[in-house]
Amino acid sequence: MCATCGCSDHDAVTVTALGDGHTRPAHRHAHHASDHDHDHDHEHDHGHSHVVHHHDHADHGHSHDRHHVQHKHEHAHVHSHQHGTLIALEQEVLARNSQLAERNRGWFDGRNILALNLVSSPGAGKTSLLERTIRDLHGEPVISVIEGDQATLNDAERIGGTGCKVVQINTGAGCHLDADMLARGLRELAPPLNSVVMIENVGNLVCPALFDLGERAKVVILSVTEGDDKPAKYPHMFRASRLMILNKVDLLPHISFDVERCIDYARRINPDIEVLQLSATTGEGLTSWYDWLKRQVQTDSFTETTP
């Protein structure tokens, strides 16, 4: 268990780049060593503005209410308390993951890479949709894939069958990818400039919603065999996603799934969520997905902003 970023057992995490058959441990806990580089525990004199923090101060004896409101970054200060010493921390629990995610975002931006985080329950059809997408688009844009699963190389082998670059991250007991795992996967993947990286997260509608990986957007894939109230049951994921793909719509005649009800739930939780209906098996609706994807690439592209 990684105690810094809240991710799961990193000792058991492996990254496998298919092709060379070599499996590497993914997590060297390097970030732990520098974990507190940016923290600055110090005692304050609060009789002044805190715009500048890199200074040492004597004691203080006043309320911290305003102080807490003003400071966005982590720091600690000490004052006496009748039961001991109270240390105010005001620290986001997932701050470390968020920092690493921002680093990933910069890495993507610097390479003009569009990164999408595909999330769903197990079995919703993420891998099938990816396989079909990569085959149908014929390298326009170039897509490479990070696969996340607790165990097996199965999905990476399927994706590798399309001929694209793919890296499998096995999380062991972990129920989601975190920003550090992604960074390690990206080093193995080495995606080309001006391309798309699809991150297939661990199948789980709960935990992946909480962990920013540095992606441009989350895409939640919901298959119509799962029940039309999934957005209501797992609101965090639908709130965190920019696009909801309703997959397996070819099965709608055989099951009771109210598409309008499902979309209504999703929009009540996230009024801005976009919705596409498709079947990765029959190909129905895939054009709208490819158009959406190409629009995201255009939005990201340097050519948009370069005269």
Added chain:
Amino acid sequence: MHELGITQSIVEAVAARAADARIQRVTVEIGKLSAILPDAIRFCFDICAQGTAAEGAALEIIAVPGRGRCRDCGREQAMDHWLASCACGAIGLQCIAGEELKIKSMEVI
């Protein structure tokens, strides 16, 4: 499932700040809409704290109620769940409180 890892993050963060001191109490703020179960954090805390400066520390959890602002009429109101709607009929309240997940403070001796 994520609460165990999150609890370990909390313990590691406070233990790192404690240096040689012993931690008596840790105060954490958890929003009602944060997807974090306070009971699960409590369940994990003693186990995670074993062998650290936080061993034996009390865990205090401040539950922050959900609060939303109507996207149509702007009215602020309690927001108990993500499907909450406004009395004006609008859906999709903008959450303004209740997603917190923060270590507020700790007490050391």
